[in-house]
Amino acid sequence: MRHAEHVMGTVVSxxxxxxxxxxxxxxxxxxxxxxxxxxADAQLSTWKPQSPLSRVRRGEIDLAEAPPCxxxxxxxxxxxxxxxxxxxxxxKMPGGVDPTGLAKGWVAERALDPLRLAGIPAAMINAGGDxxxxxxxxxxxxxxxxxxxxxxxxxxxxxxxxxxxxxxxxVYERGHHILDPxxxxxARGVSSxxxxxxxxxxxxxxxxxxxxxxxxxxxxxxxxEAYDALVLQDDGTVVATPGFKSAPRSLVLR
Numbered sequence: 178m179r180h181a182e183h184v185m186g187t188v189v190s191x192x193x194x195x196x197x198x199x200x201x202x203x204x205x206x207x208x209x210x211x212x213x214x215x216x217a218d219a220q221l222s223t224w225k226p227q228s229p230l231s232r233v234r235r236g237e238i239d240l241a242e243a244p245p246c247x248x249x250x251x252x253x254x255x256x257x258x259x260x261x262x263x264x265x266x267x268x269k270m271p272g273g274v275d276p277t278g279l280a281k282g283w284v285a286e287r288a289l290d291p292l293r294l295a296g297i298p299a300a301m302i303n304a305g306g307d308x309x310x311x312x313x314x315x316x317x318x319x320x321x322x323x324x325x326x327x328x329x330x331x332x333x334x335x336x337x338x339x340x341x342x343x344x345x346x347x348v349y350e351r352g353h354h355i356l357d358p359x360x361x362x363x364a365r366g367v368s369s370x371x372x373x374x375x376x377x378x379x380x381x382x383x384x385x386x387x388x389x390x391x392x393x394x395x396x397x398x399x400x401x402e403a404y405d406a407l408v409l410q411d412d413g414t415v416v417a418t419p420g421f422k423s424a425p426r427s428l429v430l431r
Contacts, residue, residue, distance in 0.1 A: 178192075184215055191210070218284070257378075264397070265278060
């Protein structure tokens with residue numbers, strides 16, 4: 178079963194493999210998953226002026242007065258800032274703290290929970306290029322996710338055999354829109370940065386930070402257990418960590 182949900186300023190797509198689960202239970206699980214997305218968007222959006230996160234950013238309410246998810250996302254963002262070597266830094270963004278680079282992945286992970294609880298054997302959620310999945314779409318075969326090539330409309334840079342999560346930041350629709358936290362200017366040097374790992378929230382933040390670093394943050398990801406990365410540099414060079422699955426053989430490995 179496939180479904181597309183417009184939320185969080187993007188299209189979140191679902192690919193559900195229900196097995197023996199009945200249609201009524203499947204649709205109820207999908208409805209609960211979509212409700213999770215919309216509820217989190219209402220609380221964590223930086224575009225909605227009355228969201229709790231927006232009110233915290235303006236100093237109208239304290240963090241303790243906001244829903245627990247706001248504090249959780251900011252706590253995880255602080256952890257990601259350290260793990261990325263400071264290249265992912267929501268506190269350096271204009272207009273106040275902006276954890277969007279982690280929050281979308283965090284929300285997508287939460288949306289998987291109703292699907293697991295319903296007994297769906299395999300499911301994939303793609304939140305605007307940030308993908309999280311569980312189970313096997315076919316017996317003995319992992320989920321395979323194409324990473325778009327920003328140089329070619331409809332082209333693929335690589336195909337990832339997905340264990341859990343992959344997040345990509347790139348110059349697809351908005352160009353070099355990610356800011357370098359050390360200069361406050363649009364980051365340069367990288368056209369696409371993808372990170373795989375067990376948690377989409379952290380992979381999302383690391384991909385954002387890797388793009389913001391112009392590729393300099395790759396060493397921080399190499400140092401992390403279970404996370405790997407692939408970078409397309411602006412000059413066309415492709416660099417990957419040794420553990421990046423299904424990377425083309427022509428890549429330069431570090």
